Amino acid sequence: MTDCIFCKIVAGDIPAKKCFEDDLVLAFHDIHPLRPTHILVIPKKHIASLADVGTEDEPVLGRMLSVAQKLAAENGSGDGFRCIINTGRVGGQEVPHLHLHILGGPEPVGPMVKNLKE
Ligand code: AMP
Ligand code: ZN
Numbered sequence: 001m002t003d004c005i006f007c008k009i010v011a012g013d014i015p016a017k018k019c020f021e022d023d024l025v026l027a028f029h030d031i032h033p034l035r036p037t038h039i040l041v042i043p044k045k046h047i048a049s050l051a052d053v054g055t056e057d058e059p060v061l062g063r064m065l066s067v068a069q070k071l072a073a074e075n076g077s078g079d080g081f082r083c084i085i086n087t088g089r090v091g092g093q094e095v096p097h098l099h100l101h102i103l104g105g106p107e108p109v110g111p112m113v114k115n116l117k118e
Pocket of ligand 2: 004005006007045046047096097
């Protein structure tokens, strides 16, 4: 996808603070970190969102999760972390290229989501 910002990072056309790369995935630090650790793990292949995956994507989905513990531990979150995949309008997804947020740091990340009834 030529106009996708994360595809441009994969291609090296725009810079990113990369922290891991293999044949299937790329990880880099979020440009606007919400916690001391805030890393994005993306498939190198353009997949718009978790609503667009098929069974053929299971290897890359598994890789995205299996690298998370290593990246968290290496980047200040050895005592736990949270993974989030925002999906579509309701999920609050802003960048339409599938990405896994890894959030952490020395302190607990906090409540999972706000209860709308409170
Ligand atoms: P989401 O709301 O789940 O789509 O999250 C998109 C994330 O991408 C946000 O946390 C942004 O700060 C992050 N982001 C957008 N552009 C870049 C970029 N060029 N480099 C690193 N992170 C980015
Ligand atoms: Zn893309």
